[in-house]
Amino acid sequence: MSAESVLIPDDRAFSNFKEECWSEEGWSLTYNKTGMTVWTQTIGGDEEKSLHKIKCRMVCKDVPAETMYDVLHDIEYRRKWDSNVIETFDIGKLTVNADVGYYSWKCPKPLKNRDVITLRSWLPMGSDYIIMNYSVKHAKYPPKKDMVRAVSIQTGYLIQSHGPNHCTLTYLAHVDPKGNTHTHTHTHIQSLSVCVCVCVQAMKKISKACLKYGEWKQRHTPGYKPWLYPEQTTLPTIPVSELSIQHADSLENIDESTLSEMQTREERDSD
Structure with a gap:
């Protein structure tokens, strides 16, 4: 099997x-407020072109x-509480605890909306639960024009139980959003702070969604x-051979930096 x-x-x-x-080595604390902590990590030496990891607890x-x-698994419920979702669906299962799915989401203007195809896997580990994913390519779902x-x-996500009604959620993301949104360092830093803000808002949204899930689920299967x-799944089984790794550098980089700068100028002018 090749690499x-x-x-x-x-x-x-x-x-x-x-x-x-749970590791803190190499991570910079960027946000710490009322039960929410965010760390970031820069990958690669060039500050303008480097990728970031973000960790939110x-x-x-x-x-x-x-x-x-x-809540993090239930795709039907996600359509209800996740206001950023455009479309989300499962493509097929690989094993009892791995599947492939599609997710597209709204991005703040002037950025284009994003989508992703991922191989997702999950595992309960004692009182902890893990759900994780990475990008794959599937011939039937090529990139869309818009x-x-x-x-x-x-x-x-890592979910850790601390008793019957108490848990910690850690979200860890190493993502290339594609598009060239940071040709200058100041907009690069700006885009990172936007990521932190989006992450915090998303976590709060998940927490609220959890409080309403029991009642919603009672009315929906x-x-x-x-x-x-796993015996309940109706997804078709797809062979791993139909998938390949999605590399960031094989996708076109769309330059959105001028759009971002134009919007920033417009916002300044309208203040």
């Missing part, structure tokens, strides 16, 4: 992900870990949870 083959994560991959969620004192896990295909190098009961 370019698509691999379904094994136990070691999940353990490594969990370790990175939220303490939820009124949400059981099991509910958080269900969207920028983003690349998840590795993204995921309450027993249907294929992420817990």
